[in-house]
Amino acid sequence: MNRTLLYELAWILPSIAIPIGMLVAIVVTTFGMQIHVPTYAGVVRAQTVGETPPFDQPGVAQLGPGRYQVTLLAHTWAFQPNEIRVPAGSEVEFVATSRDVIHGLLIEGTNVNVMLVPGRITRMKARFPRPGEYLFICHEYCGIGHHVMFGKVLVEAAP
Amino acid sequence: MTTTPATPPPAGIAGISAVHRLTSAYLIVALLALLGANVPGLLQALDHAGLDLYPAAQPVLRSYYQGLTVHGVLNVLVWTTFFICGFLTFVTVYALRTPLASLRLAWATFWLMVVGLVLAAWPILTNEASVLFTFYPPLKAHPAFYLGLTLVVVGTWFVTANLALTYRRWRRSHPTERTPIAAFGSLVTFAMWTLASVGVAVEMLALLIPWSLGLVAEIDPLLARTLFWLTGHPIVYFWLLPAYVSWYAMVPRLAGGQLFSAPMARAAFILFLLLSTPLGLHHQFTDPGIWEQWKLLHAFLTFVVFFPSLLTFFNVVASLESGARARGGTGWVAWTRRLPWGDPALTAQVLAMILFAFGGIGGLVNASYNVNLIVHNTAWIVGHFHLTVGTAVTLSFMGITYWLVPLLSGRQLFSRRLALAQAWTWFVGMAVFSETLHRLGLLGMPRRTAMSLAPYVLPEWRGPLLLVGIGGVVLFVSGVLYFLNLGLTLVASRQPAAVEVPLAEYGDAEDHSPAFLDRFRPWLVAAVALVLVAYGPTLIHLLGTLSPVVGRRVW
Numbered sequence: 233m234n235r236t237l238l239y240e241l242a243w244i245l246p247s248i249a250i251p252i253g254m255l256v257a258i259v260v261t262t263f264g265m266q267i268h269v270p271t272y273a274g275v276v277r278a279q280t281v282g283e284t285p286p287f288d289q290p291g292v293a294q295l296g297p298g299r300y301q302v303t304l305l306a307h308t309w310a311f312q313p314n315e316i317r318v319p320a321g322s323e324v325e326f327v328a329t330s331r332d333v334i335h336g337l338l339i340e341g342t343n344v345n346v347m348l349v350p351g352r353i354t355r356m357k358a359r360f361p362r363p364g365e366y367l368f369i370c371h372e373y374c375g376i377g378h379h380v381m382f383g384k385v386l387v388e389a390a391p
Numbered sequence: 392m393t394t395t396p397a398t399p400p401p402a403g404i405a406g407i408s409a410v411h412r413l414t415s416a417y418l419i420v421a422l423l424a425l426l427g428a429n430v431p432g433l434l435q436a437l438d439h440a441g442l443d444l445y446p447a448a449q450p451v452l453r454s455y456y457q458g459l460t461v462h463g464v465l466n467v468l469v470w471t472t473f474f475i476c477g478f479l480t481f482v483t484v485y486a487l488r489t490p491l492a493s494l495r496l497a498w499a500t501f502w503l504m505v506v507g508l509v510l511a512a513w514p515i516l517t518n519e520a521s522v523l524f525t526f527y528p529p530l531k532a533h534p535a536f537y538l539g540l541t542l543v544v545v546g547t548w549f550v551t552a553n554l555a556l557t558y559r560r561w562r563r564s565h566p567t568e569r570t571p572i573a574a575f576g577s578l579v580t581f582a583m584w585t586l587a588s589v590g591v592a593v594e595m596l597a598l599l600i601p602w603s604l605g606l607v608a609e610i611d612p613l614l615a616r617t618l619f620w621l622t623g624h625p626i627v628y629f630w631l632l633p634a635y636v637s638w639y640a641m642v643p644r645l646a647g648g649q650l651f652s653a654p655m656a657r658a659a660f661i662l663f664l665l666l667s668t669p670l671g672l673h674h675q676f677t678d679p680g681i682w683e684q685w686k687l688l689h690a691f692l693t694f695v696v697f698f699p700s701l702l703t704f705f706n707v708v709a710s711l712e713s714g715a716r717a718r719g720g721t722g723w724v725a726w727t728r729r730l731p732w733g734d735p736a737l738t739a740q741v742l743a744m745i746l747f748a749f750g751g752i753g754g755l756v757n758a759s760y761n762v763n764l765i766v767h768n769t770a771w772i773v774g775h776f777h778l779t780v781g782t783a784v785t786l787s788f789m790g791i792t793y794w795l796v797p798l799l800s801g802r803q804l805f806s807r808r809l810a811l812a813q814a815w816t817w818f819v820g821m822a823v824f825s826e827t828l829h830r831l832g833l834l835g836m837p838r839r840t841a842m843s844l845a846p847y848v849l850p851e852w853r854g855p856l857l858l859v860g861i862g863g864v865v866l867f868v869s870g871v872l873y874f875l876n877l878g879l880t881l882v883a884s885r886q887p888a889a890v891e892v893p894l895a896e897y898g899d900a901e902d903h904s905p906a907f908l909d910r911f912r913p914w915l916v917a918a919v920a921l922v923l924v925a926y927g928p929t930l931i932h933l934l935g936t937l938s939p940v941v942g943r944r945v946w
């Protein structure tokens with residue numbers, strides 16, 4: 233074996249091992265730790281979404297002990313609701329969409345970082361273990377008022 | 392080891408001065424775009440630092456977002472594309488030492504692209520297309536914007552055709568030789584791009600143009616987005632591969648060495664041809680409406696395409712080392728001091744490579760599927776692509792112009808030291824700017840947002856935001872130094888240029904690449920097949936779940 237080939241292999245083999253290691257890591261975190269990205273969750277007619285359940289009643293609904301669903305409707309340039317109250321320790325599923333253009337939703341301190349595409353439903357779960365105020369913002373350009381589009385999750389100390 | 396043969400004088404290739412003129416024309420448009428993008432870039436950085444200068448920019452720029460559209464379109468659609476079309480045509484002709492297949496086609500292509508550019512620029516400048524460079528519907532711009540950009544894309548296809556015909560002419564008279572690396576890389580770049588650009592072409596022709604003209608009322612935003620990203624990921628390789636052509640075929644010569652491994656270089660280019668396109672869903676990890684398992688496949692393929700970049704890194708560093716050792720360098724790291732750091736063409740490109748290493752690491756984070764949930768659409772991404780397209784590509788292209796502009800104009804670069812200062816200030820300014828944006832992203836700060844006007848700025852963002860402003864000012868100054876130097880070269884430099892095309896030709900005898908690493912057709916067929924597998928089911932699913940909406944002009 234000549235020197236050049238040796239050098240090449242010394243570089244190539246780790247270069248193959250690193251991507252494989254990372255792939256294993258994402259498979260483990262996705263299926264082992266259940267950290268999922270959004271997947272297909274249905275369509276809704278954007279023009280009439282305001283009259284279509286569940287988006288006709290945006291807000292927080294309790295599903296069970298410690299489990300909540302937040303129905304969230306985005307439009308230029310606000311979220312409905314823009315204030316969400318849940319007790320600490322709850323698991324919250326967001327069911328969200330947009331009424332007009334593409335918006336984003338990022339909730340500080342959680343895994344919720346998704347796109348809200350008109351006509352499509354986005355579902356994403358978040359946990360709020362600690363009480364506090366969590367900012368959520370639109371992070372996709374949605375027109376001239378994009379930078380004023382935000383809300384807050386108020387996580388209250390469990391009674 | 393043999394010494395690299397000298398490049399023959401331009402007189403050796405028929406019609407070479409016409410190619411020089413063509414390249415100059417592309418370069419002028421490209422440089423004007425980069426110059427034009429510099430100002431909104433500065434305004435954005437200052438906005439982040441809390442200084443809202445847009446009231447003073449009226450009526451030229453009516454908003455942060457119009458400025459951001461100008462900045463994005465000029466930088467990544469115009470500066471890159473026009474530079475690449477001019478530069479790779481030049482490189483192919485020189486590397487093959489064969490006249491361009493058709494000069495008339497080449498000029499017609501150039502003017503087609505200019506017409507497209509003007510068509511797209513007009514609505515942007517009149518605030519009729521403030522939709523950013525990604526133009527996601529249902530944001531609805533003036534039809535001329537979409538028509539113009541489509542013409543630019545079609546223009547690039549004619550460049551592909553012209554280069555392919557040139558290659559065929561060369562191949563007929565050189566049936567057994569290996570294609571010189573520089574030409575091989577250039578051809579792969581355009582072949583890959585032509586395949587990849589089908590996505591955005593379909594988006595334009597089938598969805599955006601009829602809709603913006605009012606022929607259809609509604610559009611499916613997710614289908615459009617998916618077609619956009621089918622092209623939108625590989626476009627980053629369309630920007631990057633020309634820099635790789637320079638790093639492989641020219642930087643070794645600038646460093647006084649030679650390419651370490653030609654087969655490895657070819658293998659890297661072929662892997663890019665195969666793998667650049669079937670992974671665009673990694674830009675849509677957080678999108679609704681697309682099945683998770685296809686996103687996972689694209690994540691996996693993204694890791695695979697990291698491999699040829701690692702190969703490139705190794706090969707290029709080894710080539711630099713050969714140059715430094717030939718100049719007396721020793722040691723494991725100490726050899727780097729013997730690189731010709733006094734040459735701005737080399738310095739700019741080596742500095743570009745260094746920052747690119749960090750861009751690559753950040754890219755792995757972005758690609759990592761659920762880890763992407765932390766960084767998606769935050770300032771992290773802005774930090775990332777200013778390292779990649781904003782530095783690896785842009786600073787490399789600037790380095791190239793430090794020999795190319797003197798060669799084309801016949802005038803010595805006005806000031807070598809100014810050029811060195813420019814490369815280093817870009818490096819330092821970008822390091823600060825980009826590192827800070829990465830941190831802000833981890834703190835949850837959004838991108839594409841007029842921060843000085845946002846009512847929700849968190850206290851922990853404020854310090855870093857100031858640094859973004861400072862880094863941006865340094866970058867702006869670096870840009871000014873760059874254009875000052877080029878301008879003075881054209882008007883005030885009295886010395887005739889003493890430069891050559893730094894093509895580090897691998898002598899034929901030196902290149903032991905096997906023949907399958909010098910083919911196009913089988914790899915192209917495989918590339919098409921991979922795209923069909925990776926995208927077919929998702930596109931069919933999207934067509935089966937269409938959910939169209941009306942357009943909006945919300946700016």
Ligand code: HEM
Pocket residue numbers: 429432433435436439459460462463466467470523524525773776777780781782785837838839840841862863864866867870
């Ligand atoms: C003077 C140098 C530059 C400065 C000060 C600068 C500054 C900025 C800033 C602050 C943003 C963030 C805007 C936001 O997310 O709200 C931005 C966005 C961007 N920049 Fe630069 N930039 C510079 C050069 C470049 C170069 C050379 C390129 C590429 C060739 C580039 C490509 C982009 C792109 C593609 C965006 C994103 C646009 C979008 O989100 O639609 N920039 N720039």
Ligand SMILES: [Cu+2]
Pocket residue numbers: 307309334335336370371372373374378381
């Ligand atoms: Cu929004």
Ligand SMILES: [Cu+2]
Pocket residue numbers: 623624625627671673674
């Ligand atoms: Cu990508």
